Amino acid sequence: MTQAVLVLNVGSSSIKYQLLALDDAGEGDRLATGSVDRIGEKGPGTLRHRPADASAWERTEVFASHEQALDSVLEAFRSAGPGLDAAELTAIGHRVVHGGSRFTEATVLDDDVVGTLRELNPLAPLHNPPNITGIEVARKAFPGVPQVAVFDTAFHQSLPPSAYTYAVPREWRERYSVRRYGFHGTSHAYVSRRAAAFLGQTVEETNVIVLHLGNGASVCAVEGGRSVETSMGLTPLEGLVMGTRSGDLDPAVPAYLQRVAGLDAEAVDRELNRSSGLLGLAGSNDLRDVQKAAEAGDPDARLAHEVYCHRIRKYIGAYYAVLGRVDAVVFTAGVGENDERTRVLSTQGLERLGIRVDPVRNAAAERGERAVSAPGAQVPVLVIPTDEEIEIARQTLAALA
Numbered sequence: 447m448t449q450a451v452l453v454l455n456v457g458s459s460s461i462k463y464q465l466l467a468l469d470d471a472g473e474g475d476r477l478a479t480g481s482v483d484r485i486g487e488k489g490p491g492t493l494r495h496r497p498a499d500a501s502a503w504e505r506t507e508v509f510a511s512h513e514q515a516l517d518s519v520l521e522a523f524r525s526a527g528p529g530l531d532a533a534e535l536t537a538i539g540h541r542v543v544h545g546g547s548r549f550t551e552a553t554v555l556d557d558d559v560v561g562t563l564r565e566l567n568p569l570a571p572l573h574n575p576p577n578i579t580g581i582e583v584a585r586k587a588f589p590g591v592p593q594v595a596v597f598d599t600a601f602h603q604s605l606p607p608s609a610y611t612y613a614v615p616r617e618w619r620e621r622y623s624v625r626r627y628g629f630h631g632t633s634h635a636y637v638s639r640r641a642a643a644f645l646g647q648t649v650e651e652t653n654v655i656v657l658h659l660g661n662g663a664s665v666c667a668v669e670g671g672r673s674v675e676t677s678m679g680l681t682p683l684e685g686l687v688m689g690t691r692s693g694d695l696d697p698a699v700p701a702y703l704q705r706v707a708g709l710d711a712e713a714v715d716r717e718l719n720r721s722s723g724l725l726g727l728a729g730s731n732d733l734r735d736v737q738k739a740a741e742a743g744d745p746d747a748r749l750a751h752e753v754y755c756h757r758i759r760k761y762i763g764a765y766y767a768v769l770g771r772v773d774a775v776v777f778t779a780g781v782g783e784n785d786e787r788t789r790v791l792s793t794q795g796l797e798r799l800g801i802r803v804d805p806v807r808n809a810a811a812e813r814g815e816r817a818v819s820a821p822g823a824q825v826p827v828l829v830i831p832t833d834e835e836i837e838i839a840r841q842t843l844a845a846l847a
């Protein structure tokens with residue numbers, strides 16, 4: 447039996463959605479995908495609706511609110527198909543960025559759960575409030591359809607205290623919930639499971655290091671299907687160099703800048719999140735632009751890619767030590783799946799750890815799940831395309847089972 451799940455990812459000014467049909471094994475087909483941008487802005491935004499077996503449907507108008515944008519999405523389904531009534535929606539799955547320590551798994555939404563979610567807003571002031579708006583709007587629009595919150599943080603709730611505890615005063619930890627939470631959990635869960643299947647092993651016997659390298663980027667050490675260490679922390683700022691985020695830096699840097707540059711805390715936070723990373727180093731947050739500039743001889747772009755890969759290499763070594771035995775190193779997301787140079791540079795010098803990318807396999811124009819290390823390599827290096835939406839749909843159905 448297949449079940450239809452609408453997956454909603456609502457941001458502060460955008461909505462992304464997919465309608466998926468999942469079979470009993472959790473395998474799925476995409477029936478439609480779409481997005482709305484510039485919600486709540488003065489100028490017009492665009493709704494792009496792409497049904498799997500009909501032509502795309504586009505509309506440009508001012509989307510004053512999330513309510514209006516979701517109404518337009520429903521109209522797109524009515525006009526261009528597939529009909530949501532005919533699809534007999536089993537459930538709606540909402541991506542929620544931060545579940546704090548309260549939510550260790552996907553959770554069916556009711557008024558109490560929404561109230562608890564609201565209490566977590568201070569932990570993710572940019573992400574959680576629009577997620578909750580999406581939940582409220584969808585609960586009104588589909589009163590009879592069960593709805594589930596699927597958290598980016600939940601997969602990492604298995605971190606041991608030694609990995610999630612920051613060495614800071616007790617009051618910060620207890621009163622203000624300062625600890626490592628980790629993000630990209632749906633991606634790390636999906637990719638680590640697929641990696642075990644690719645290796646022909648059970649999840650329980652498989653240890654992998656997953657490198658999710660997209661516009662945001664994080665590493666996860668997965669031991670027997672459980673996240674035991676991850677590079678993002680209280681917020682998605684810590685860890686790897688990202689498109690616009692700095693990742694790790696000396697925690698003294700913000701106070702230093704407040705003193706010498708007169709920046710307030712908000713300004714430092716903004717700059718570290720939005721003007722740093724590849725953008726801060728090379729002038730673009732898109733690695734494709736950075737690579738092009740590096741090829742043309744731009745020294746800033748070359749340095750940016752070296753810094754980016756050096757950080758990844760450091761984390762591979764560190765997480766190797768955390769796991770003790772590694773069955774595969776797995777690259778995923780926009781950069782991990784597509785950029786062969788990043789896979790080469792970030793694993794260079796790790797041959798003694800059994801990690802070696804095969805130049806021919808790595809450069810092949812293949813897509814899909816594949817090994818890019820030589821056959822029989824001690825630690826296979828894999829590329830596994832991520833699919834966060836199918837994982838959200840799968841967790842949504844599991845929460846209702």
Ligand code: AMP
Pocket residue numbers: 659660661662689731732733734779780781784785
């Ligand atoms: P994601 O967040 O997973 O959608 O990844 C987006 C990022 O992937 C973009 O900002 C690009 O930097 C990167 N990306 C996508 N395709 C390529 C490619 N062919 N080569 C290098 N980087 C890519």
